[in-house]
Amino acid sequence: MEKVVRLVDIAKAAGVSQGTASNVFNRPHLVRDEVRERVRDVARSLGYRGPDPKGRLLRAGKVNAIGLVTAEPLSYFFEDPYARAMMAAISQACDAHSAGIALVSAMNEQRLAWNVQSALVDGFILFCIDEGPRLVELTRERQLPFVALHLGTKDETISAIGVDNFAGARLAARHLAGLGHRKFAILATPLTDEHYGFVTLADVQAGIYSTSRDRVAGYFDVxxxxxxxxxxxxVLETQSEHEEALREGLGQIFAAADPPTALLCMSDRIAFAAITWLAERGLSVPGDVSVIGFDGVAEGAQFRPPLTTIAQPIHDMGQLAVEMILGDSGDIQRREFETELVVRESTAAAKK
Incomplete structure (x- = not known):
């Protein structure tokens, strides 16, 4: 096996102390020019690649980086409007602390343990833990702070940040009902990992994702x-990677003898897709159909028509998550933010 060249080998070959050799690579301004060049020449000749950053970080006890974990493909962070907005908020907070970000995928169960255990981070932000007891277990094994961007879990030993999805859904339903709408369809975020299509109330109640369950319950309550x-x-369950199924489902909904005059969409992304589908078929929003989303992403204000939505304080949530990790107090923290109804042009009074 090829011998690993260590810093002590460089120091010995260059005739300097190990401390001086270390300064050449870490604090070069402390070393005279001629000594610095001699040490570097020796390092190049021996094939030395520089100090191991992992060792330095472990000695320091802090990495100054946060791991973002999702059970979705890593592309989710860039393709989903809500995830992009949350990523931007977390990134801004990390910039303020001169901290880095590591993206960790929990999608592959076989790689999950390695991904979590090998991540060089000071803590983790978990994007969803409804179906993630193994993820929580592995994160705890690292003995690092972690916070879930989700309050649906009943495990009070987990730090979590989120919104009251039941209350937010009630805001959406009350807004549309107050406009005179009585015929509705619900376009839901996932209830399970695999299924998409129409679901019964029993299916909703058996769903593993509490966000979707709570929003259906909030709509129905009002x-x-x-x-x-x-x-x-x-109630049409959607999956982001199966948009064609959403379009097919909308086709069935609006082929009914008495189609809805309002769509309750559980995400802004779903609302954008629904409005596009309606426009392709000559149905105007909000003239024929009112559409309301849920998230409050920036794209909603620029969409045509601008989207009425239930806004989450994404920036504040992302900032708090970073502060909870980097300033970990060791205490369990659970913070619930309020949602806000943002009325724009995609909703209007029902036709008489």
């Missing part, structure tokens, strides 16, 4: 109070 038969509201 609509029932307005006299709407919630059993007759179609």
């Amino acid at each position: 609509l029932a109070g307005f006299g709407v038969d919630t059993a007759g509201i179609p």
